[in-house]
Amino acid sequence: MTAYSRLEAIFRKTAALGDALAILHWDMATMMPNGGAESRTEQIATLKGIAHETITAPDLAELLTTAATETLDNWERANLREMHREWVHASALPADLVDALTRAESACEMVWREARPASDFKRVLPHLRDLLGLVRQVGAIKAERLGVGVYDALLDQYEPGGRSSEIDPVFTHLEGFLPGFIGEALEVQAGKPPLLATSGPFPVESQKALGLKMMEMLGFDFHHGRLDVSHHPFCGGTPADTRITTRYDDDDFVSAMMGVLHETGHALYEFGLPKGRWGSQPVGRARGMVAHESQSLLMEMQACRSRDFMGFAAPLIRETFDRQGAEWEADNLYRRGIRVERGFIRVEADEVTYPAHVIIRYRLEKALIEGRMELEDLPAAWNEGYGRLLGIAPPDDRLGCLQDIHWFGGSWGYFPTYTLGAMTAAQLFDAAQRADGDILAGLGRGDFKPLRDWLRTNIHGKGSLLSTRELLTEATGRPLDPTVFEAHLRRRYLG
Amino acid sequence: MTAYSRLEAIFRKTAALGDALAILHWDMATMMPNGGAESRTEQIATLKGIAHETITAPDLAELLTTAATETLDNWERANLREMHREWVHASALPADLVDALTRAESACEMVWREARPASDFKRVLPHLRDLLGLVRQVGAIKAERLGVGVYDALLDQYEPGGRSSEIDPVFTHLEGFLPGFIGEALEVQAGKPPLLATSGPFPVESQKALGLKMMEMLGFDFHHGRLDVSHHPFCGGTPADTRITTRYDDDDFVSAMMGVLHETGHALYEFGLPKGRWGSQPVGRARGMVAHESQSLLMEMQACRSRDFMGFAAPLIRETFDRQGAEWEADNLYRRGIRVERGFIRVEADEVTYPAHVIIRYRLEKALIEGRMELEDLPAAWNEGYGRLLGIAPPDDRLGCLQDIHWFGGSWGYFPTYTLGAMTAAQLFDAAQRADGDILAGLGRGDFKPLRDWLRTNIHGKGSLLSTRELLTEATGRPLDPTVFEAHLRRRYLG
Numbered sequence: 001m002t003a004y005s006r007l008e009a010i011f012r013k014t015a016a017l018g019d020a021l022a023i024l025h026w027d028m029a030t031m032m033p034n035g036g037a038e039s040r041t042e043q044i045a046t047l048k049g050i051a052h053e054t055i056t057a058p059d060l061a062e063l064l065t066t067a068a069t070e071t072l073d074n075w076e077r078a079n080l081r082e083m084h085r086e087w088v089h090a091s092a093l094p095a096d097l098v099d100a101l102t103r104a105e106s107a108c109e110m111v112w113r114e115a116r117p118a119s120d121f122k123r124v125l126p127h128l129r130d131l132l133g134l135v136r137q138v139g140a141i142k143a144e145r146l147g148v149g150v151y152d153a154l155l156d157q158y159e160p161g162g163r164s165s166e167i168d169p170v171f172t173h174l175e176g177f178l179p180g181f182i183g184e185a186l187e188v189q190a191g192k193p194p195l196l197a198t199s200g201p202f203p204v205e206s207q208k209a210l211g212l213k214m215m216e217m218l219g220f221d222f223h224h225g226r227l228d229v230s231h232h233p234f235c236g237g238t239p240a241d242t243r244i245t246t247r248y249d250d251d252d253f254v255s256a257m258m259g260v261l262h263e264t265g266h267a268l269y270e271f272g273l274p275k276g277r278w279g280s281q282p283v284g285r286a287r288g289m290v291a292h293e294s295q296s297l298l299m300e301m302q303a304c305r306s307r308d309f310m311g312f313a314a315p316l317i318r319e320t321f322d323r324q325g326a327e328w329e330a331d332n333l334y335r336r337g338i339r340v341e342r343g344f345i346r347v348e349a350d351e352v353t354y355p356a357h358v359i360i361r362y363r364l365e366k367a368l369i370e371g372r373m374e375l376e377d378l379p380a381a382w383n384e385g386y387g388r389l390l391g392i393a394p395p396d397d398r399l400g401c402l403q404d405i406h407w408f409g410g411s412w413g414y415f416p417t418y419t420l421g422a423m424t425a426a427q428l429f430d431a432a433q434r435a436d437g438d439i440l441a442g443l444g445r446g447d448f449k450p451l452r453d454w455l456r457t458n459i460h461g462k463g464s465l466l467s468t469r470e471l472l473t474e475a476t477g478r479p480l481d482p483t484v485f486e487a488h489l490r491r492r493y494l495g
Numbered sequence: 496m497t498a499y500s501r502l503e504a505i506f507r508k509t510a511a512l513g514d515a516l517a518i519l520h521w522d523m524a525t526m527m528p529n530g531g532a533e534s535r536t537e538q539i540a541t542l543k544g545i546a547h548e549t550i551t552a553p554d555l556a557e558l559l560t561t562a563a564t565e566t567l568d569n570w571e572r573a574n575l576r577e578m579h580r581e582w583v584h585a586s587a588l589p590a591d592l593v594d595a596l597t598r599a600e601s602a603c604e605m606v607w608r609e610a611r612p613a614s615d616f617k618r619v620l621p622h623l624r625d626l627l628g629l630v631r632q633v634g635a636i637k638a639e640r641l642g643v644g645v646y647d648a649l650l651d652q653y654e655p656g657g658r659s660s661e662i663d664p665v666f667t668h669l670e671g672f673l674p675g676f677i678g679e680a681l682e683v684q685a686g687k688p689p690l691l692a693t694s695g696p697f698p699v700e701s702q703k704a705l706g707l708k709m710m711e712m713l714g715f716d717f718h719h720g721r722l723d724v725s726h727h728p729f730c731g732g733t734p735a736d737t738r739i740t741t742r743y744d745d746d747d748f749v750s751a752m753m754g755v756l757h758e759t760g761h762a763l764y765e766f767g768l769p770k771g772r773w774g775s776q777p778v779g780r781a782r783g784m785v786a787h788e789s790q791s792l793l794m795e796m797q798a799c800r801s802r803d804f805m806g807f808a809a810p811l812i813r814e815t816f817d818r819q820g821a822e823w824e825a826d827n828l829y830r831r832g833i834r835v836e837r838g839f840i841r842v843e844a845d846e847v848t849y850p851a852h853v854i855i856r857y858r859l860e861k862a863l864i865e866g867r868m869e870l871e872d873l874p875a876a877w878n879e880g881y882g883r884l885l886g887i888a889p890p891d892d893r894l895g896c897l898q899d900i901h902w903f904g905g906s907w908g909y910f911p912t913y914t915l916g917a918m919t920a921a922q923l924f925d926a927a928q929r930a931d932g933d934i935l936a937g938l939g940r941g942d943f944k945p946l947r948d949w950l951r952t953n954i955h956g957k958g959s960l961l962s963t964r965e966l967l968t969e970a971t972g973r974p975l976d977p978t979v980f981e982a983h984l985r986r987r988y989l990g
Binding site: 013016017019020023024027031032033034035036038039040042043045046047050221222223224225226237238239240241280 | 508511512514515518519522526527528529530531533534535537538540541542545716717718719720721732733734735736775
């Protein structure tokens with residue numbers, strides 16, 4: 001038995017553990033009674049501990065070294081690369097640092113839960129300082145192992161191979177045109193007749209029926225997945241059993257519907273990943289957070305907020321809720337879906353202003369990680385960023401730097417993946433349309449098959465065979481190019 | 496650190512794995528889309544494999560030996576005994592026998608699924624012969640390790656400490672009076688005015704509302720549990736997160752309701768088990784299948800099919816389904832709940848005829864395991880048993896020896912626990928009433944607290960501290976006594 005085959009057996013085991021963990025996490029967010037939390041935390045910690053032990057077992061390093069000298073085909077070679085990457089991340093940190101980090105994350109997040117509603121940054125500051133100190137230690141150790149900068153080492157946890165040297169020029173381009181563009185888009189919007197309100201109530205059962213109908217249309221495989229409710233919408237489970245969630249608001253059907261469309265984009269990626277042998281190997285898993293977010297945003301933002309799709313969806317929506325009138329016509333619904341507004345809150349932001357929210361966070365977290373800025377100065381720097389990019393001033397830290405859980409829960413280096421995903425989505429959708437002229441027309445008749453086929457061939461079926469950069473280049477002919485996203489925004493919002 | 500404390504840490508880990516497995520099993524039966532089955536089987540096999548490795552690790556035997564020489568209190572001593580028992584069962588079998596058994600179980604069960612509807616015993620016979628051969632090997636190895644007979648070694652897997660030398664006299668007593676008693680009960684029943692039909696449809700939502708109301712009444716803790724739907728009702732999950740299921744029949748509300756009451760009995764046992772340190776140790780888990788079945792049958796058969804409870808429940812049922820008339824009066828509903836009938840199918844049997852179904856199976860499986868009978872003779876021997884104990888002749892093997900999954904799936908030595916549970920339930924309910932005169936009166940006003948308190952003190956809270964025999968003796972003053980069950984039947988069916 002070759003070293004490589006022994007590695008495949010080991011990673012098949014950690015994949016099964018990972019899949020079990022995914023179901024336990026899904027259950028925790030959707031089904032578990034509150035009283036089960038403590039015992040569930042124990043179950044999750046135990047399974048994670050076993051997976052960590054397995055991947056950091058003393059003989060694994062040697063197997064990886066030996067396997068690298070064996071004859072491997074393309075997929076095996078890529079699989080070995082992904083195994084190596086998982087091993088580096090898992091084995092880099094000493095156990096006491098992992099412990100300290102886990103404890104600091106919980107402590108900081110707990111204080112943040114109180115500090116946010118009280119808009120009291122000072123209260124959480126000491127905890128955040130402790131946590132950031134540990135995160136920087138983690139970054140420094142992994143940076144050494146990966147041979148990259150500290151920020152990139154953290155980013156690499158979410159986006160394998162992600163490098164700030166590639167992000168910086170792209171974000172700089174966005175930063176250059178966004179402030180002016182937002183103003184123009186708002187002006188165009190103001191010049192149009194006012195939006196007509198689509199008022200509720202919208203019964204949950206009808207909203208769910210609409211969501212299920214759209215999932216089916218997009219190609220969601222109900223033999224391998226399901227739809228449920230959770231506090232925050234997400235896509236969880238495993239490629240063979242992919243579970244998406246949404247939440248319902250009686251007065252607004254759009255948020256649940258867009259949630260379903262977004263998560264279905266994630267789910268289609270999971271469904272389309274390689275099956276069989278590679279299904280239980282690192283190379284068969286989704287490429288990273290940027291590719292994943294690109295798939296959800298491609299469906300939600302590019303395809304389903306398009307005028308073409310809204311033309312098809314509007315009658316379906318009218319029929320589902322038994323309504324009629326001008327406010328239920330495709331034009332009004334379309335304009336509702338692409339409404340632009342300068343706001344303080346990232347998760348409520350539209351497609352045009354969203355990148356500004358992300359760029360501000362990216363610049364700040366990078367400066368903090370690299371020691372170019374003090375945490376005390378965060379609130380002021382945050383507000384300065386909002387003034388510069390969005391022209392607004394958060395009235396307090398609740399609507400400012402305390403709004404997102406990421407930093408307070410230990411997720412540093414995550415934010416850029418949102419906007420990189422959005423830009424990747426635009427570039428993929430653009431290439432897909434060039435490759436198959438029927439894709440946009442398909443959306444107009446509720447037929448997602450042409451689009452889905454293109455994505456399956458060019459993205460989903462490749463798993464982690466290529467780097468994100470290679471994947472995008474092979475699919476679209478070039479690496480990430482911010483002008484495609486810009487062109488999409490100009491077409492949709494100024495056209 | 497003592498050997499004993501190291502053992503507690505190891506078993507805390509296997510408990511967390513067991514809890515995770517319980518949730519994965521529950522999910523498989525209630526939530527999982529069919530396409531997830533293969534991947535789920537892999538997850539379950541992986542987790543079971545890890546638990547098995549953990550418990551059969553080379554140093555565990557030595558830790559058990561060393562711990563036995565350390566100073567331990569009562570609970571620790573009992574915990575060590577339970578650890579030792581788990582270790583014996585897990586480590587007794589060579590890996591290739593476990594493999595062969597697993598494969599034979601799947602193969603036989605698969606053929607049985609086709610042979611049953613075709614009533615074709617011959618078709619499954621070769622597979623059943625292979626399987627039984629392996630089961631006998633398992634029994635022989637464990638018998639040697641446990642110092643008991645082969646049948647008892649198999650029984651011990653489900654009912655720790657269960658011994659046929661204690662079952663035989665009890666079942667012989669039942670066998671002596673049952674055939675005559677069934678005739679008498681049917682005669683008394685025939686002498687009463689005919690039952691009035693309670694006809695449907697009964698909307699699922701109303702049935703569910705009724706079930707939830709009754710669960711609350713019995714003391715189900717919704718902070719630590721939930722109610723769902725599955726093909727076969729069961730009680731799963733963990734003590735901190737106990738999940739019961741039922742199934743709904745539009746035309747019959749009684750089956751779902753009784754399913755809920757039965758499973759709630761199981762759940763109350765889980766809720767009442769020791770918490771904290773012992774909650775994650777073998778001694779803190781339920782005593783065995785007999786004790787567990789006694790708790791479900793105590794609630795369903797003893798408490799909830801009583802005339803006292805039906806007096807309280809009848810108005811609730813009428814109100815739930817918005818019905819009235821003589822057929823909805825407590826007397827008619829009570830008599831419906833205790834209707835006796837000679838039937839072929841165990842799972843449809845009433846409380847009076849049920850033990851006959853079990854005794855027939857017990858005698859047969861014991862003879863087969865002990866090599867006193869050939870599998871070829873099973874159908875004839877089965878039918879002979881039904882003639883002797885129930886006075887009926889199954890028209891074919893579908894309604895005869897092919898009806899239950901147990902033997903064909905590898906569960907040999909399980910059947911007696913059903914009737915031992917029923918008898919234990921009668922004896923406990925009898926003792927509880929003697930101890931607290933308000934228990935029966937409580938049921939009449941929908942107040943289960945007196946009963947629940949007695950059970951928590953005398954059964955639930957003791958986990959696996961005592962043997963089943965000791966537990967029953969401490970709670971009722973004597974070991975299992977079939978005359979208490981007999982007296983219960985006489986009172987209810989001849990009185």
